[in-house]
Amino acid sequence: MIRDKSAFSLFFDSFNYVFLTGFAILCLLPLAHILAVSLSGRAPATGGFVSFWPIDFTLENYEEVMGSPTFVRSFLISVARVLSGTSLNIVLIILTAYPLSKTPRVFKGRTIFIWFFVFAMLFDGGLIPSFLVVRSLGLLNTLGSLILPNAVPIFSVILMMNFFRDVPKELEESALIDGASHWKVLWYIYIPLSLPAIATLTLFAAVNHWNAWFDGLIYMTDNANYPMQTFLRTVVVEYDLTNVGIDPRDLQRLSDRAIRGAQIIVATVPILVVYPFLQRYFISGIKLGAVKE
């Protein structure tokens, strides 16, 4: 540890602390403003009098949001999506990564399989063909359209595979000699030893599902099926009151500025809840993606 007590060094330190504090506050200021608006009375909010502290403090806007059948339905669709989509992702990531983590001697054809997945990651068929495929499979307006197309996140498979490769081979070899099958080796050796990596990928998959909205926009032609972020778009971005399947009066009510703020905050809260866990894990998650010899 260096103790540099020169005047310049002390000046540098103070400048650094002030600059970083200012920058960090600037990052959160917009969110703080919306939070203040969402907790304010509707008149001061609409009139633009609220800055970073609520005026006429009230929870009415949140009551209004949680009392709206349209909003609650979209919220529940999102919850269903996160639960089913994330589980599907994790099961498929583990099942796909395990064979790919073997050497071509243990898993013949590994080289072909790995290129099959890598090429699928690098070349994108594009939006229109993907949409036409989902439609031709009859998935429009089903939960399947939101969770099946990205059921195998290939980059996560590669991260998981690299993690599996670091599991000491001796454990596996002795288990196999004792007659254990690959199912048992995966379940009793690999999964318990990879829990931090699995936790990281689970959190990231869940955040992605919660935040996704574009697929909902194109695959849900009946707007009553919108997941929450997609529904939020019609309220806070589009102001489109002619949506099919949504009660226009309900939408009109939800478009009030303070209530819009409340909806933005409600969409943010689940992220804030998992955020401490995310932060604990994502450093190790990033390490997973680092250099492989």
Added chain:
Amino acid sequence: MPFKQYMKRAWPLYVMIVPGIVFVLLFRYYPMYGVVIAFQDFSPAKGFANSPWIGWENFEFLFSLPEFGRIFGNTLIIAVSKIVLDQIGAIILAILLNEARHILFRRSIQTMIYLPHFLSWIVLGGILLDILSVGGILNQALKQFGIQPQLFLGSNDWFRGTVIMSGFWKSVGFSTIVYLAALTAINPVLHEAAAIDGAGRFRRIWHITLPGIRPTIVLLAALSLGDVLQAGFEQILTLYSPAVYRTGDIIDTYVYRVGLISAQYSLAGAVGLFKSIIGFFLIVLSYWLADRFAGYRIL
């Protein structure tokens, strides 16, 4: 080893990989086959297999459109500006964070600046549309300084700048992670030795810290090449409006409007294929460069 004996042990591996292959075939490879619509007069009733072939007609039409140069230019300008700003900002922030020795302070700052990365463009877009509106808090603040209200999202003078800066807001904090990891790998003995030899703060940053993260900078510069056509589809779709198509319409938003709003599948498919092919070569090139100059491999 005889085949039968091999399979006795290895068959579960093949069972495990089947579901992944089925999903990827269906939702990645089948759409790749679907790019044939770019060479067809596609109609949904006839499908990929039976729509009439028309050769390069869609591409000839596409290249003759005045919008084509515009969306291609906008995409490049926005994407490249974002990459450059984000990387430079991340390097500076990471070095400053690294210089702040107080561990709790550092953690708090990191917690605050990473957060926007985890919020969707609907949430961030909803916030931006509110604070950047004519009556929004930013224009109110500017009024205090006697500045007229600005249309940050509705005017062609501002739109790109707003997109680039709000992209910076979302991504820069998280981009510091890779650099911070590289910084912790620098041996502190180097800093101590330099300090004993009388090197000040700036000299140590310049001669020890920066060279220490040079491989990481090279690596990310190489990898970012794969992103020069990724201007931020979800962000722009959330923030733009017809008034700013001239400066803000990008390839992806164009494909979305032409293909899914106007249902001109073949034309949109041609634009999409054009982007996919260039994007594919850029990614392959970026991975090759990353391997060549920074020894980075994903496999």
